[in-house]
Amino acid sequence: MADAAYVAVDWGTTSFRLWLMSKSGDIMGERRSGEGMTTAMRTGFPDVLASHLSALSAPADLPVVICGMAGARQGWVEAGYVDVPADLADVLKGAVRVPGEAADIRILPGLAQRSQDTPDVMRGEETQLLGALSADYSTGEQLVCMPGTHSKWVSVSNLKVTGFSTFMTGELFDVISKHSILSHAVESAEAFTGDLPAFQSAVAESYNNPQMATNRLFTVRSGQLLHGLSATDAKAKLSGTMIGLEIAGAHSSARKDAKVILIASGALGELYKAAFAALSIDYVIIDADDAVRRGLVAAANAIWP
Amino acid sequence: MADAAYVAVDWGTTSFRLWLMSKSGDIMGERRSGEGMTTAMRTGFPDVLASHLSALSAPADLPVVICGMAGARQGWVEAGYVDVPADLADVLKGAVRVPGEAADIRILPGLAQRSQDTPDVMRGEETQLLGALSADYSTGEQLVCMPGTHSKWVSVSNLKVTGFSTFMTGELFDVISKHSILSHAVESAEAFTGDLPAFQSAVAESYNNPQMATNRLFTVRSGQLLHGLSATDAKAKLSGTMIGLEIAGAHSSARKDAKVILIASGALGELYKAAFAALSIDYVIIDADDAVRRGLVAAANAIWP
Numbered sequence: 001m002a003d004a005a006y007v008a009v010d011w012g013t014t015s016f017r018l019w020l021m022s023k024s025g026d027i028m029g030e031r032r033s034g035e036g037m038t039t040a041m042r043t044g045f046p047d048v049l050a051s052h053l054s055a056l057s058a059p060a061d062l063p064v065v066i067c068g069m070a071g072a073r074q075g076w077v078e079a080g081y082v083d084v085p086a087d088l089a090d091v092l093k094g095a096v097r098v099p100g101e102a103a104d105i106r107i108l109p110g111l112a113q114r115s116q117d118t119p120d121v122m123r124g125e126e127t128q129l130l131g132a133l134s135a136d137y138s139t140g141e142q143l144v145c146m147p148g149t150h151s152k153w154v155s156v157s158n159l160k161v162t163g164f165s166t167f168m169t170g171e172l173f174d175v176i177s178k179h180s181i182l183s184h185a186v187e188s189a190e191a192f193t194g195d196l197p198a199f200q201s202a203v204a205e206s207y208n209n210p211q212m213a214t215n216r217l218f219t220v221r222s223g224q225l226l227h228g229l230s231a232t233d234a235k236a237k238l239s240g241t242m243i244g245l246e247i248a249g250a251h252s253s254a255r256k257d258a259k260v261i262l263i264a265s266g267a268l269g270e271l272y273k274a275a276f277a278a279l280s281i282d283y284v285i286i287d288a289d290d291a292v293r294r295g296l297v298a299a300a301n302a303i304w305p
Numbered sequence: 306m307a308d309a310a311y312v313a314v315d316w317g318t319t320s321f322r323l324w325l326m327s328k329s330g331d332i333m334g335e336r337r338s339g340e341g342m343t344t345a346m347r348t349g350f351p352d353v354l355a356s357h358l359s360a361l362s363a364p365a366d367l368p369v370v371i372c373g374m375a376g377a378r379q380g381w382v383e384a385g386y387v388d389v390p391a392d393l394a395d396v397l398k399g400a401v402r403v404p405g406e407a408a409d410i411r412i413l414p415g416l417a418q419r420s421q422d423t424p425d426v427m428r429g430e431e432t433q434l435l436g437a438l439s440a441d442y443s444t445g446e447q448l449v450c451m452p453g454t455h456s457k458w459v460s461v462s463n464l465k466v467t468g469f470s471t472f473m474t475g476e477l478f479d480v481i482s483k484h485s486i487l488s489h490a491v492e493s494a495e496a497f498t499g500d501l502p503a504f505q506s507a508v509a510e511s512y513n514n515p516q517m518a519t520n521r522l523f524t525v526r527s528g529q530l531l532h533g534l535s536a537t538d539a540k541a542k543l544s545g546t547m548i549g550l551e552i553a554g555a556h557s558s559a560r561k562d563a564k565v566i567l568i569a570s571g572a573l574g575e576l577y578k579a580a581f582a583a584l585s586i587d588y589v590i591i592d593a594d595d596a597v598r599r600g601l602v603a604a605a606n607a608i609w610p
Contacts, residue, residue, distance in 0.1 A: 112531060118520075119527040150486075150523060166523040171485055179480045180473070181455075210516035211553040215423075218455060218471040222424040226417060248516040 004028045006063040006304065007053065008296035011070035012036045012124055013149070017289070018052050020062075025297050029056040037069040045076035046101065063104040065300045067292065068124035071096065071107040081112030081121060085162045088130040092302040106303055111161060120166050124292070125152045131295030132263050132286045133159060143258035145250065146288070147243075147272050149174075153250035155258065165253065167246040170268075173239055182217065182238060185224050189235035193267075194274020198233035202240025203247070203275045210248040216241045243275050251281075263288050309333045311368040311609065312358065313601035316375035317341045317429055318454070322594070323357050325367075330602050334361040342374040350381035351406065368409040370605045372597065373429035376401065376412040386417030386426060390467045393435040397607040411608055416466060425471050429597070430457045436600030437568050437591045438464060448563035450555065451593070452548075452577050454479075458555035460563065470558065472551040475573075478544055487522065487543060490529050494540035498572075499579020503538035507545025508552070508580045515553040521546045548580050556586075568593050 005023040009016070014036040020029035031052045040048045053060055071079030079096040094109040110123035125146050133142065138159050146152040149170040155162045177186050192199065206213055220237050223229035229237070260283040262272055269285065276283050310328035314321070319341040325334035336357040345353045358365055376384030384401040400411040415428035430451050438447065443464050451457040454475040460467045482491050497504065511518055525542050528534035534542070565588040567577055574590065581588050 113527075114531055116532065119524055119531040121527050121530055165517075165520045166527070167519045168485065168523050169519060172481070172519060172522075175480055175484045176477070179484045180476055209554075209557070210518070211550065211557050212470075213515070213518065213554070214472045214474055214477060214547070214550060215470045215554050217477075218473050219424055222418075222426050222471070225426055226419055226424040227421065242519070245516065245519060249514075249518070249520050252514070252516050 004058055004062060006065065006300050007058070008293060008300060009049070009064060009066040009068075009070070010124060010127070010292045010296065011040070011066050011068040011075075013069045014038055016040075016048065016052075017292075018049075019293055019296070020053075020056050020058050021297065021300065027293075029058065031055060037072065037075050040070070040076070041074060045070060049105075061103045063106075063300070063304055065095070065106050065108070065296050065303060067108040067127035067296060067299070071109060071123055075107075077107055079107040079109045081110045082126075084111055084113045084164065085160055086111060087160050088126065088133070088156075089159070089302075091126045091130065092299045095299065095303055104304075106299075108299055111164070113164060118163075118165065120164055122152055122154075122164065122166070125154070126161070127295035127299065128263055128288060128292040129154060129156065129161070129295070130298055131293065132261065132291035134294070134298060137259070137261065141255055141258040142261050143250070143254045144261045144263060145272065145283075146263045147268050151246055153246075153254065155254055165250060167249060169242045169246045173242050176217065176238065176242075177235070182220050182234070185221050185229075186231055186235040186238060189231040192232050192236045194271045194277075196233070196236045198229075199236035199240040199271070200274060200278040202237040203244035203278045206241045206244030207248045207279055210245050213241060213245045239271065240275070243271065244279075247275060247279060247281070259284070261286060263291050265289050309363055309367060311370065311605050312363065313598060313605060314354070314369060314371040314373075314375070315429060315432070315597045315601065316345070316371050316373040316380075318374050319343055321345075321353065321357070322597075323354075323361075324598055324601070325361050325363050326602065326605065332598075334363065336360060342377065342380050345375070345381070346379060350375060354410075366408045368411075368605070368609055370400070370411050370413070370601050370608060372413040372432035372601060372604070376414060376428060380412075382412055384412040384414045386415045387431075389416055389418045389469065390465055391416060392465050393431065393438070393461075394464070394607075396431050396435065397604045400604065400608055409609075411604075413604055416469070418469060423468075423470065425469055427457055427459075427469065427471070430459070431466070432600035432604065433568055433593060433597040434459060434461065434466070434600070435603055436598065437566065437596035439599070439603060442564070442566065446560055446563040447566050448555070448559045449566045449568060450577065450588075451568045452573050456551055458551075458559065460559055470555060472554060474547045474551045478547045481522065481543065481547075482540070487525050487539070490525050490534075491536055491540040491543060494536040497537050497541045499576045499582075501538070501541045503534075504541035504545040504576070505579060505583040507542040508549035508583045511546045511549030512553045512584055515550050518546060518550045544576065545580070548576065549584075552580060552584060552586070564589070566591060568596050570594050
């Protein structure tokens with residue numbers, strides 16, 4: 001077995017993923033935890049990294065390439081932003097070295113859209129984009145959907161990001177489920193999938209009438225009062241309303257001829273696939289975990305050729 | 306001075322307002338407190354009422370007419386709903402007497418819209434509507450806006466409610482301000498009025514592009530990161546985005562020839578007036594407190610002629 005050559009880390013707000021990589025790009029080891037920026041701000045970024053390297057019996061002095069919120073102002077070291085429009089390859093050139101560490105640790109910058117009307121930022125998704133698009137979508141127009149706490153929709157042209165929009169879908173779903181009057185309506189919900197008719201009809205209704213979104217949310221409650229809507233259907237309707245609203249917004253401001261690419265994993269990816277199907281939107285899907293790892297590998301190959 | 310003839314109570318989820326009335330409709334005394342349904346569910350509805358009557362030195366056996374959440378399933382006594390389309394006068398006929406009390410205490414029913422697609426309910430606003438419209442707007446078509454935690458927009462034709470929609474505007478503003486990532490952006494905000502350009506532009510932007518609402522919310526955060534948006538402007542933008550989205554929804558489903566009537570009081574009324582002005586929407590305003598009291602007086606006159 002080859003020796004480990006470097007470490008690739010996707011360090012989000014609430015998630016931490018690490019891969020131990022060989023020079024040729026093979027995965028030698030992998031770690032996942034909830035020690036995202038929020039945790040590491042308290043416990044220390046160096047200690048979190050060291051503990052995971054130790055758990056893999058990896059040398060502490062391997063080079064490390066990091067993307068995500070570790071590069072935010074409140075992260076480990078601020079890595080700034082590359083302004084759009086930007087070639088994705090330019091992100092690799094902007095890596096910042098963490099000072100005072102024996103190992104060569106680099107944090108990749110994010111992307112910033114500095115328009116007065118639609119300011120926006122991303123950290124981590126730019127690396128995912130690079131990994132997702134470099135192989136098969138290096139030319140042409142794409143509209144890339146990266147769902148999550150703060151879903152990103154990115155317009156890409158020949159590997160250049162021309163603009164992007166963040167939608168607070170996942171966070172709003174979570175906050176409304178927990179802290180609004182709808183919490184009573186959804187608290188006993190069971191797990192559901194995108195196959196549920198209540199989800200699909202809410203996606204379509206919200207996409208077609210986005211101006212009614214905060215009314216549709218109230219019908220989750222009134223539907224339970226008047227029609228005995230089940231908790232699971234209620235939660236699916238809340239989810240579908242938020243996702244349909246997001247897709248309506250993303251579609252309204254994007255080129256209609258762009259190819260829609262969904263970068264997602266797991267249950268959330270399945271929900272978006274069902275939403276696209278309900279709206280008859282053609283798309284291709286790329287696995288989010290694979291994409292960010294491939295992006296980090298591309299960064300490592302550029303930084304340590 | 307005339308003797309007190311009856312007691313009128315507007316008993317909301319989190320608010321309690323009581324007026325001591327003479328037979329001819331003069332106000333003999335008034336009480337306001339935060340002992341809404343949420344509090345009274347714990348401390349007991351009879352005790353809350355008795356304490357306020359005692360504070361006004363009013364006889365404990367006066368007749369009492371109540372509107373609002375005291376008539377909900379989890380309230381004092383369930384008063385049911387009158388189904389729309391409904392003449393507002395029919396609400397008065399549906400009052401339910403509270404059993405086991407020496408005094409004659411009546412709770413007015415709410416309104417229910419039982420359609421499968423747009424189920425909706427109100428409690429208290431129907432009484433406000435009756436009081437607001439009976440004198441000057443008993444004929445013609447009105448679109449009535451009652452802003453609040455759950456804003457109601459009601460289509461009325463010749464004092465008949467033909468349909469209505471609830472928007473979760475106030476609650477979502479509150480939940481997002483307190484529990485989402487935007488809480489950091491708005492926590493040091495000062496009080497603002499509808500004159501603030503950040504509020505007015507957010508109203509217009511959200512009204513014109515409702516599908517971008519959850520993206521516009523994120524720009525509250527990214528605007529602070531990239532452009533130094535102040536906390537006060539951030540909070541005004543959050544408020545304007547939610548209110549603009551509501552008005553877009555309400556307008557899209559209403560008759561365009563209906564007269565817009567705003568039933569509101571205080572700072573919230575001022576914000577909606579500014580929002581209507583920013584959108585060039587003609588309206589008349591009726592004070593919300595006066596309206597509900599006049600509705601309760603009409604109910605008392607119908608119940609105890």
